[in-house]
Amino acid sequence: MPNRTQNRERDVILDSITEGVFTVDSDWRITSFNRAAEEITGIPRKSALGHQCRDILRADVCESGCALRETMRTGKPIMNKAVHIVDAKGERHAIAISTALLKDENGNVIGGVETFRDMSLVEELRKKIEGRYCCEDIISRDHRMQELFGILPSIAESDCAVLIEGESGTGKELFARAIHNLSPRKDKRIVAVNCGALPDTLLESELFGYKAGAFTDAKKDKPGRFAMAEGGTLFLDEIGDVSAAVQVRLLRVLQERTYEPLGAVSSAKADVRIITATNKKLGELVEEGKFREDLYYRINVMRLDLPPLRERKDDIPLLVNHFIKRFRGLSNKNISCVTDEVLVMLLTYDYPGNVRELENIIEHCFVLCQGEVIEKKHLPASVCPITGADRISTSETRTLKEMEQLLIIEALRRNKGNQTATARELGINKSTLFRKLKAYDIKPQAIA
Structure with missing residues (x-):
């Protein structure tokens, strides 16, 4: 057993460490608790010593995914696992923990040691960055999307009709819902209709409703989507697929603000904002x-x-991190990131299904990944086909320099060689862009 002098020397050493440190015995009772641990948790050392660590840290992994318990079971250390604890004031804090076995001078395991860093500042910075590139549930740093974010509140405040054009999977419905949520109509419903998925006769009854007896199976009145969206917003997706007959009826609603349910003898008023979308x-x-x-x-x-x-x-x-965070919350997995190799593959893929396809790719990876980092083997074949990707040597994919060069060239092309606009789009200083152009021997005038 260590004497008091040894204990004091140990405490002095531990207190000089800026990371929180505590040790536990074989019964999970805390045997040491340094000053940084006191500051992060808000719990005095005297109150922590002798208590089980789960009662002190109250981390979200204590019951089902304790890192220290895993280390004690396998003998393998865990490094920088992201978790949340509840401090003495009941406030939640993000920390990164590392664990290892605690052994005596003879090499016998007598407990465990855990170190943890306060990640609250990092978490706050991450949220600020996400907030800068986020509008409702839409995330982007692209200058064109940022311009849309800028005018979205003004569009929402008005009651004008809005047409959203874009390929499938680009987020048209997200924009429609963002406009509704920012508008004076936000307390009422937003009702979505996929016009391309319904035949003419069914689409008319879905939009305008019908009265009992309007046709053979009409046993009772059924309100249409216009009635369901009364006072709110009606989102008509794939408006380009509707027939000429339905177009005429929609035109009348927009002109006169009235419509007639099938089989009705009188018109109904339509207090509805119309947002349409098409690919x-x-x-x-x-x-x-x-x-x-x-x-x-x-x-x-x-x-x-x-x-x-x-x-x-x-x-x-940005989207990869967003989807990882979302699926981590929906699953019991602690996946935190992707490897550089995976990121390169995701950056070079063309995404015919756009953002929706990227979301599906990350969900696919979550199903297959059993660790904390998504690797190449977890990607679907469409992203890294065996016939192509496996022929690429490690030296061709181990660095992000080529990818950075490609992104700069693409940004220059989009901005017609304008270095100021390109730097703004990439989120870097113009001087940084100038250095990278020189390093990669990129000629903006040649690209423009």
Whole structure:
């Protein structure tokens, strides 16, 4: 047994460490608790000594995923595991913990040791960064998306019709819901209808409802989506797929603010804001005579054009972190990041399904990954096909320099060689961009 002098010397050493440190015996009772641990938890050393560590730290992993218990069971240390604890005031704190076995001079295991760092400042900074690039549930640092974020509150405050154009998976419904949530109508419902998924007759009854006896199976009145969205917002997705007959009825609603349920003898008022979306170019459909010009101008008071993910690849690391955080909350896994190799593959993929496809890819990885880091083997074959990716040597994929060079060139091309705009889009200083251009021998004038 160590004497008091040895204990005092140990405490002096532990108190000089800036990270929180505590040790436990074989019964999980705390045998030492340094000054940094007191400061982070708000619990005095005297109050901690002799108590079980779970009663002091009250971490979210104490009952089902204790890192120290895992180390005691396997003998393997754990490094920088992200967890949350509850301090003496009942406030939740983000910390990173590392664990190891505690042995005596003969090498016998007598307990465990855990160190932890306060990550509250890092967490706060991360939230600020996310907040800067976030609007409602939409995340992007792309300059075009940032411009949309800037005008979204003004659009929401008005009651004008909005047309959202963009490829499938770019987040059209997210934008529609963001407009609704920021609008004076936010306390009422937003009702979504996929116009492309319903045949004409069914779409009319879904939109306008029907009265009992309107047709053979109409036993009782059924309210349509316009009635369900009364006072709120009606989101009509895939508006470019509706027939000419439905276009005429929609035009009347927008012009007169009234509609007639099927089988009705009188009109009903429509206090509804209309937001439409399509993955087609409605202007081209109008020129081809496939969409009514008068309806087009009615729904196109404000038009939002969402860029595909392949044109805003700077968003991919931000989105990857966002989806990892979301799926970590939905699962019992403690996955925290992807490897550099995986990030390179995600950055070079073209995403025909856009953001929705990236979300599916990360969910796929969560199903297969049993550790804390997503690796290449967890990616679906569409992202890293065996016939292609496996032929690439390690030297070709071990660094992000080539990827950084590609991102700079793409950003320069999008900004027509303008270095100030390119630096702004990439989130770096112009002097930093200048150094990278020189290092990679990139000529902006040649790209423009």
